[in-house]
Amino acid sequence: MISIMLIAGNWKMNYGLKELYDFSNTFKSFEPSKDIDLCIIPPFPIIKEAKHIFQETKINVGAQCCHYKLEGSFTGDVSPKLLSEIGCDYVITGHSERRSNHFETNAYVKNTVLSLINKNITPIICVGETQEEKRKGNTFNFIKKQVSESVPIINDALIVVAYEPIWAIGSGNIPSEEEIEKIHNLIREELNSIPYLKVIYGGSVNEKNCKEIFSIPSVEGALIGGASLNFKEFLAIYNSGVKYLNSFKR
Numbered sequence: 001m002i003s004i005m006l007i008a009g010n011w012k013m014n015y016g017l018k019e020l021y022d023f024s025n026t027f028k029s030f031e032p033s034k035d036i037d038l039c040i041i042p043p044f045p046i047i048k049e050a051k052h053i054f055q056e057t058k059i060n061v062g063a064q065c066c067h068y069k070l071e072g073s074f075t076g077d078v079s080p081k082l083l084s085e086i087g088c089d090y091v092i093t094g095h096s097e098r099r100s101n102h103f104e105t106n107a108y109v110k111n112t113v114l115s116l117i118n119k120n121i122t123p124i125i126c127v128g129e130t131q132e133e134k135r136k137g138n139t140f141n142f143i144k145k146q147v148s149e150s151v152p153i154i155n156d157a158l159i160v161v162a163y164e165p166i167w168a169i170g171s172g173n174i175p176s177e178e179e180i181e182k183i184h185n186l187i188r189e190e191l192n193s194i195p196y197l198k199v200i201y202g203g204s205v206n207e208k209n210c211k212e213i214f215s216i217p218s219v220e221g222a223l224i225g226g227a228s229l230n231f232k233e234f235l236a237i238y239n240s241g242v243k244y245l246n247s248f249k250r
C-alpha cells in the first residue's frame with residue numbers, strides 16, 4: 001500500500017557511522033504512521049549498515065544518486081543493481097547539486113529512473129528552478145521542460161517528484177504557499193498519466209515552517225537537507241506531518 005506522504009532526510013556529504021547510531025538512538029521513540037513513510041538518505045558507505053540496524057523498523061533507507069547503467073566501466077559510480085542488492089528503498093536522482101557538479105542531465109535522470117524501477121527501487125526525482133529563472137519569471141516553463149524531459153511515464157510503480165527550488169536550498173527562504181501549490185499542480189498535470197505519483201517539497205523545510213508546508217493541499221511530503229541533520233528536529237517534522245494527517249480523521 002502506498003502511504004499518503006513521504007518524509008525523507010538527505011544527509012548529503014555529512015555524517016558517518018557515529019551519527020547513524022545517534023540517529024538510531026533518537027528514533028527509538030519513533031512511532032511510525034502507516035500514512036507517512038520515513039526515509040534517511042545517508043552517504044553510500046553507511047547505507048548497508050543503516051539497512052541492517054533498521055531492519056526491524058519502519059525506517060527506510062535511500063541513496064543520494066546512482067548511475068543509470070547496471071554495470072560497466074564507470075569508475076567511482078554506483079549501480080542501481082548493487083543498491084537493490086543491499087536493500088535500498090529509495091534513490092534520489094537529479095538533485096540540483098548533482099545536476100550542477102556531476103552533469104546529471106535530464107536524459108541521465110530519465111534513464112536512471114528506468115533502471116531504478118527495473119530494480120524495484122523508488123526514485124525521488126528532483127526538479128527546481130534557479131534564482132535567475134525565477135527572476136525572469138520563467139519558473140513555470142523551466143519546471144515544465146525539466147519534468148517532461150526527466151520523468152518517464154511509468155504506470156506500475158511509485159514515482160516521487162521533489163520540487164526543490166535551487167534558491168530555497170539551504171537559504172532559509174521558501175516560496176509562498178501559492179507558488180508551491182501552483183508548481184506542484186503543474187507537475188501533477190504534466191504527469192497525469194502516472195497513476196502512482198507523489199509530489200513532495202524540498203528547500204529550507206524545518207520544524208517551524210513544516211506545518212504550513214504540509215497544509216498546502218498538493219504537498220505530499222518533504223525532502224529535507226539541513227534540518228534532517230538535527231535528529232530531534234527531523235523527528236518533530238515527521239510527527240508534525242502525522243498530526244496534520246490525523247486532524248482529518250476526527
Ligand code: 13P
Nearest residue numbers: 010169170203204225226
Ligand atoms: P535544505 O533542507 O538544507 O534546504 O536542503 C534541501 C535539499 O537539498 C534536500 O535534498
